[in-house]
Amino acid sequence: MKLKFNFKKGKTMESNQFKTLISEEGLKSTRQRAEILDIFLNSTGHKNLAEIYAQVAKTNPKIGYTTVYRTLKLLTRLGLAAQRKFADGETRYESTAEGTHHDHLICLGCGKIVEFEDDGLESLQHRIARRHGFKIFHHRMELYGYCGPCAHKKTPLRRKG
Amino acid sequence: MKLKFNFKKGKTMESNQFKTLISEEGLKSTRQRAEILDIFLNSTGHKNLAEIYAQVAKTNPKIGYTTVYRTLKLLTRLGLAAQRKFADGETRYESTAEGTHHDHLICLGCGKIVEFEDDGLESLQHRIARRHGFKIFHHRMELYGYCGPCAHKKTPLRRKG
DNA sequence: CTTAAAATGAAATTGAAATTCAATTTCAAA
DNA sequence: TTTGAAATTGAATTTCAATTTCATTTTAAG
Numbered sequence: 001m002k003l004k005f006n007f008k009k010g011k012t013m014e015s016n017q018f019k020t021l022i023s024e025e026g027l028k029s030t031r032q033r034a035e036i037l038d039i040f041l042n043s044t045g046h047k048n049l050a051e052i053y054a055q056v057a058k059t060n061p062k063i064g065y066t067t068v069y070r071t072l073k074l075l076t077r078l079g080l081a082a083q084r085k086f087a088d089g090e091t092r093y094e095s096t097a098e099g100t101h102h103d104h105l106i107c108l109g110c111g112k113i114v115e116f117e118d119d120g121l122e123s124l125q126h127r128i129a130r131r132h133g134f135k136i137f138h139h140r141m142e143l144y145g146y147c148g149p150c151a152h153k154k155t156p157l158r159r160k161g
Numbered sequence: 162m163k164l165k166f167n168f169k170k171g172k173t174m175e176s177n178q179f180k181t182l183i184s185e186e187g188l189k190s191t192r193q194r195a196e197i198l199d200i201f202l203n204s205t206g207h208k209n210l211a212e213i214y215a216q217v218a219k220t221n222p223k224i225g226y227t228t229v230y231r232t233l234k235l236l237t238r239l240g241l242a243a244q245r246k247f248a249d250g251e252t253r254y255e256s257t258a259e260g261t262h263h264d265h266l267i268c269l270g271c272g273k274i275v276e277f278e279d280d281g282l283e284s285l286q287h288r289i290a291r292r293h294g295f296k297i298f299h300h301r302m303e304l305y306g307y308c309g310p311c312a313h314k315k316t317p318l319r320r321k322g
Numbered sequence: 323c324t325t326a327a328a329a330t331g332a333a334a335t336t337g338a339a340a341t342t343c344a345a346t347t348t349c350a351a352a
Numbered sequence: 353t354t355t356g357a358a359a360t361t362g363a364a365t366t367t368c369a370a371t372t373t374c375a376t377t378t379t380a381a382g
Binding site for chain 2: 085087089091105107108114116118120121124125127128129131132133134135136137138139140141142143144145146147148151
Binding site: 187188189191193194223224225226227228231250 | 327328329330331332333339
């Protein structure tokens with residue numbers, strides 16, 4: 001039985017924005033894309049493709065790895081996701097739903113990634129750029145060290161996150 | 162004809178330091194390692210393996226890619242080289258001969274990488290870390306934009322370097 | 323010298339990212 | 353609705369840098 005207006009739980013406002021964005025690009029709205037977007041937006045943090053795929057597969061095992069890969073790339077193009085590459089070289093995706101620019105603190109013990117914003121950093125960036133005649137469009141700042149809990153352990157365990 | 166003491170041009174002080182470092186590690190000093198080190202120290206900038214290998218091959222085509230790869234890894238372990246991964250994901254190597262910590266300005270037009278140091282950045286780092294209860298060991302800051310020349314071209318060309 | 327340990331280098335392997343292509347789905351126009 | 357061109361899907365494959373393997377060669381200690 002199919003309802004004309006079925007507002008399922010989890011169907012967020014973003015899904016509709018997504019339909020609009022997608023058709024504006026001459027692209028098509030599909031069930032897979034909707035599902036991947038839904039899962040992606042309803043999760044937090046910085047996940048690599050394998051992690052996102054695992055989560056998608058839990059809900060719908062029929063969706064392929066490739067589709068997840070391409071959808072995340074698409075979301076990045078549309079500005080809904082952002083790619084991040086930290087020192088380990090893995091590509092991670094982060095939702096841009098929260099909006100503003102931020103940088104990262106990364107725990108070498110447990111792998112926890114904490115976001116931060118700092119106005120001082122932004123102005124510093126411009127001062128440095130001016131000094132070297134550059135016109136800056138974006139930056140990347142990562143601070144590597146140990147978070148509170150890990151700083152007190154003797155042998156902190158590695159965790160993905 | 163073989164001279165007993167042949168101080169070839171290019172044999173720098175570092176070569177001897179290298180011999181010492183290497184034997185201290187229980188490793189062996191070889192012609193290949195010396196040649197690779199020599200080329201690496203007598204070049205500047207941030208090069209990827211393929212670029213370093215190409216330069217080595219120009220001097221001695223008998224040296225294999227694997228050996229260059231392993232030697233750069235060794236140099237990194239010994240603290241003579243440092244690995245860098247910028248947003249494009251490629252691994253680059255930089256000589257640590259110049260010494261101090263620095264960060265990078267990266268031109269999106271021509272690929273030029275400019276180093277900079279900034280004390281304000283270092284103190285900022287500690288302020289942010291304290292705010293989040295982290296103990297920071299190192300950081301990474303990269304500013305992406307256009308350098309002076311590229312900012313004025315209509316279609317800047319991509320260059321490695 | 324002799325010899326064990328280390329290094330070399332060609333080739334093979336790994337693994338993430340990207341692409342291919344036949345089958346399927348979407349959606350606008352009929 | 354139905355249709356069909358264009359886009360999407362997903363398994364399989366390719367790509368490509370990074371890394372490992374292994375048979376052979378080189379180093380340096382004794």
